[in-house]
Amino acid sequence: MKKDNAxxxxxxxxxxxxxxxNNFTQEEVAKFIDITQEExxxxxxxxxxxxxxxxxxxxxxxxxxxxYFLMENTTDLSDxxxxxxxxxxxKDTLDTISLINKFAxxxxxxxxxxxxxx
Amino acid sequence: xxxxxxxxxxxxxxxxxxxHVPINFSSIRKILDFNLIFKPFARNSFSGIALKxxxxxxxxxxxxxxxxxxxxxxxxxxxxxxxxxxxxxxVCNTGNFANNTDKEEKYAxxxxxNFLFPDEGIEKYIxxxxxxxxxxxxxxxxxxxxxxxxxxxxxxxxxxxxxMKLISxxxxxxxxxxxxxxxxxxxxxxxxxxxxxxxxxxxxxISLIEKAFIDEKISTGKYNELYYELGLKPxxxxxxxxxxxxxxx
Numbered sequence: 001m002k003k004d005n006a007x008x009x010x011x012x013x014x015x016x017x018x019x020x021x022n023n024f025t026q027e028e029v030a031k032f033i034d035i036t037q038e039e040x041x042x043x044x045x046x047x048x049x050x051x052x053x054x055x056x057x058x059x060x061x062x063x064x065x066x067x068y069f070l071m072e073n074t075t076d077l078s079d080x081x082x083x084x085x086x087x088x089x090x091k092d093t094l095d096t097i098s099l100i101n102k103f104a105x106x107x108x109x110x111x112x113x114x115x116x117x118x
Numbered sequence: 119x120x121x122x123x124x125x126x127x128x129x130x131x132x133x134x135x136x137x138h139v140p141i142n143f144s145s146i147r148k149i150l151d152f153n154l155i156f157k158p159f160a161r162n163s164f165s166g167i168a169l170k171x172x173x174x175x176x177x178x179x180x181x182x183x184x185x186x187x188x189x190x191x192x193x194x195x196x197x198x199x200x201x202x203x204x205x206x207x208x209v210c211n212t213g214n215f216a217n218n219t220d221k222e223e224k225y226a227x228x229x230x231x232n233f234l235f236p237d238e239g240i241e242k243y244i245x246x247x248x249x250x251x252x253x254x255x256x257x258x259x260x261x262x263x264x265x266x267x268x269x270x271x272x273x274x275x276x277x278x279x280x281x282m283k284l285i286s287x288x289x290x291x292x293x294x295x296x297x298x299x300x301x302x303x304x305x306x307x308x309x310x311x312x313x314x315x316x317x318x319x320x321x322x323x324i325s326l327i328e329k330a331f332i333d334e335k336i337s338t339g340k341y342n343e344l345y346y347e348l349g350l351k352p353x354x355x356x357x358x359x360x361x362x363x364x365x366x367x
Contacts, residue, residue, distance in 0.1 A: 084209050085220070086209030092159040092160050093159075093164045093167075095159075096178050099157075101169070103176055107153065107176075107321070107326065108172055110323070114335065
């Protein structure tokens with residue numbers, strides 16, 4: 001039980017850290033994953049668990065590997081985050097940021113594995 | 119803004135395009151080698167998103183905006199990706215020009231209009247050259263003809279003509295009204311002024327997936343995942359190298 005709480009704490013803390021590094025508000029990210037802002041706050045404050053499928057969606061949005069959510073010391077990692085400059089972030093926009101991040105990382109990984117071969 | 123105009127000219131030069139020819143984004147994409155997705159989002163949402171990662175460039179265009187606006191946004195994103203220093207990523211609401219508080223967004227708008235609709239091209243295609251010397255003498259049919267030659271939105275075209283001092287602010291305000299009816303009347307297609315709602319990817323992404331799979335670098339599961347993650351349906355081995363229609367994105 002103690003271990004579960006520690007994990008919930010780490011994940012919640014990291015979600016908050018990466019969200020803030022990306023300049024997204026709690027409300028914007030909550031809309032993106034179809035929950036209320038209150039629920040989002042519970043997750044960040046380790047009062048509620050988060051499903052793995054939702055973490056996967058957040059990793060695309062924040063453009064980080066999913067394992068980063070589980071790491072205890074992520075402050076250095078978060079320094080390399082490149083946030084999207086925008087003055088308006090509706091749900092469509094966040095969906096598209098997530099899509100373009102996924103597109104780019106898949107593309108680069110494919111290039112990498114095909115280049116390794118040559 | 120002279121510096122921005124010079125950037126626009128230089129990019130045309132780099133692409134071996136004179137300042138008289140309309141931009142063909144399909145050719146440009148192949149030369150500059152960027153990855154492009156058109157997808158319809160809410161009409162009032164963003165215009166486009168650009169991302170530079172490693173040495174690769176990615177653009178997503180909101181195809182529920184008018185074709186003229188989409189062309190303008192593509193030009194705008196080219197500024198971010200190929201001109202702006204230290205660019206990484208941006209969500210753009212384009213066409214605000216001087217009203218934009220973000221300096222780079224403003225530059226990208228002016229870059230786009232000068233890239234798509236250069237002074238020399240306008241001067242060349244104007245039928246009655248006297249309008250170049252007398253402000254507010256260019257008429258609406260001639261403006262519509264020019265924007266249809268160069269594929270620019272009516273709003274952007276007016277901004278450029280105002281910048282060239284061919285129209286005044288008063289005339290700009292009169293001319294900026296919707297012009298689809300006028301366009302019909304003049305016998306032009308209205309496609310420039312309507313959304314395309316295209317859902318398509320222009321990239322060699324598909325070829326890369328197929329090659330990685332054939333070379334046994336990825337599993338069948340990963341192969342399918344790479345398609346589905348972008349909203350693409352894995353083909354029944356019916357391959358398409360460049361253009362691929364998106365489904366269920």
